[in-house]
Amino acid sequence: MSVAALNRTLEQELLALLRGASLECLVCGEFVLHGNGCVACPECGAQFGPAAADTGALLQLQTG
Numbered sequence: 001m002s003v004a005a006l007n008r009t010l011e012q013e014l015l016a017l018l019r020g021a022s023l024e025c026l027v028c029g030e031f032v033l034h035g036n037g038c039v040a041c042p043e044c045g046a047q048f049g050p051a052a053a054d055t056g057a058l059l060q061l062q063t064g
């Protein structure tokens with residue numbers, strides 16, 4: 001799979017996540033929590049938001 005194809009897949013997964021169509025964390029696969037227009041994973045601390053999708057930065061990770 002090419003990098004572009006992988007990015008495309010991640011983008012689709014991210015959009016599904018933000019729409020609420022998917023509830024699995026893209027990083028660890030645990031259930032995520034929705035709130036304030038973004039999605040956060042309580043398990044690994046990853047946060048996914050519309051801003052990240054708009055700027056092309058697919059994953060906005062905030063750890064710790």
Ligand SMILES: [Zn+2]
Nearest residue numbers: 025028041044
């Ligand atoms: Zn996670």
